[in-house]
Amino acid sequence: MLSAVEIEHTQSIPTYYPVVTNLTxxxxxxxxxxxxxxxxxxxxxxxxxxxxxxLV
Incomplete structure (x- = not known):
């Protein structure tokens, strides 16, 4: 259970970078x-x- 939570945390951290670059x-x-x-x-x-x- 703890390992799954850790993996989720490590995956959620780098997701900010593509969002910022995509926004810029x-x-x-x-x-x-x-x-x-x-x-x-x-x-x-x-x-x-x-x-x-x-015309004029």
């Missing part, structure tokens, strides 16, 4: 995604403004 990876990917999204929106808006200027 997710944050960086979200940052990159939002950066690309904002750039795309900016390009779209600027293109629309130039088209409107050409």
């Amino acid at each position: 990876d997710r944050i960086t990917s979200m940052f990159v995604f939002t950066n690309i999204l904002s750039l795309m929106i900016y390009a779209f808006v600027s293109a629309n403004v130039t088209i409107c200027m050409y």
